[in-house]
Amino acid sequence: MRGILRGVVAGVLAAGLMTGPAAAQDYPARPVTLIVPAPPGGGTDVFARQIAEAVEPILGQKVIVDNRAGGGGTVGTTLVSAAQPDGYTLGFVWNSPLTTSPHSLTVAYTPDSYAPVMSIGYSSYVLCAAPDFPAATAKELVERIKAEPGKYTYGNDGIGGTMQLAAERVFAKLGAKVRPVPFGGAGETARNFLGGHVTFYGGSLPPILPHVAAGKAKCLLLTSAGRNPALPQASGLDDIGLGAEETVLWWGLIAPARTPPAVLAKLEKAFMAAAETDRFKDAMNKQGATRRVLGARETGALIRSELAALGTVAKAIGVERKAQ
Structure with a gap:
């Protein structure tokens, strides 16, 4: 009897051990x-x-x-x-x-x-300015905002949102102060930027690309380490020595x-x-x-x-x- 029980238990254990691999082999059923x-x-x-x-x-x-x-x-x-x-x-x-x-x-x-x-x-987030903003490169943009702490504002996708944290991560390393203004999403940010309510657009690429093509915005700094062919004029963080801060x-x-x-x-x-x-x-x-x-x-x-x-x-x- 003990031998039979041991055999049954061993069989059950063996079946249990086979269930995982067998199920994986048949997946997805x-x-x-x-x-x-x-x-x-x-x-x-x-x-x-x-x-x-x-x-x-x-x-x-x-x-x-x-x-x-x-x-x-x-x-x-x-x-x-x-x-x-x-x-x-x-x-x-x-x-x-x-x-x-x-x-x-x-x-x-x-x-x-x-x-x-x-x-x-x-897809990188990007910081864009109006065509007449006095900076033509990311380096000039950084110099401008560092020279005038708190003067400029940037729209973003909400308090504690990824765009805000991405931007603040970079600003902290630069020792720059730019005031965040939260909106309900990148589309709303773009509308307020185009309306002159914030200095910079901060958000994803799709909502701002048509306005760049129309000459209504110039995008200077990406939150990715590298550049993006969709915005060849924008620098990546590698270009300003902050590639490790990519978000x-x-x-x-x-x-x-x-x-x-x-x-x-x-x-x-x-x-x-x-x-x-x-x-x-x-x-x-x-x-x-x-x-x-x-x-x-x-x-x-x-x-x-x-x-x-x-x-x-x-x-x-x-x-x-x-x-x-």
Whole structure:
């Protein structure tokens, strides 16, 4: 009898040990839901739908995009973190809910609550001035704002938002003081900048590019280390010796923590291949984004380092965490 029981227990244990690898080998056996914590139509949603379409033939399953906007992306990110860790609920997010919002909002997740899978690339934020502003280069811009502390203002996407923290991170290193003026998003910032209500536009590229083409703005400084071909006149932070202070708008894929490693590896390989397709590359180019495909390890390191760096900036400028 004891021998029979030992055999049964051993069989159960063996079956249990085989469940993970076997499940991973069969994955995905049904459609995958891709939660996007943003409303339809924006850059994050566009990239999510493009990469979902590109990865379907690679995974051999339908990928269903599910927009769950709210709380600056934190609502959808919370849903992903709390989902069953089986690889059938993923999140396509931009960095703000992961590295910025936790400093200004009380969120129900930490970097230990989700598993980075990969990231696709980034779009820099940019500082733009009116055509008659007395600076033609980033170096001249820096000299001007340092010479007159507190005289100039820059619009941004909200108190404690990524643009504000990105700008303040740079200004702190420069020893410059520029007054932030928060708005409801980059589009509203652009309108107020064009109306002369703030000295500088601070925001993402798409809303300001048409006005640069029309000669209504000149963009001088990016928050990325390198330059961007969409704005050849704008310097990157490397050009002024501050490349290590890069903060950009980037996008990536996450899964719930405790998702089986073999499933995560399969997802990483599939989505990285999808990001290499010509159609997806074209989608990024049309949005003025820079493709920089990183794997799970590099994306995880990026999240943690950026979270820490922006936390330092948020504390220095007195950003207070609020309940949602």
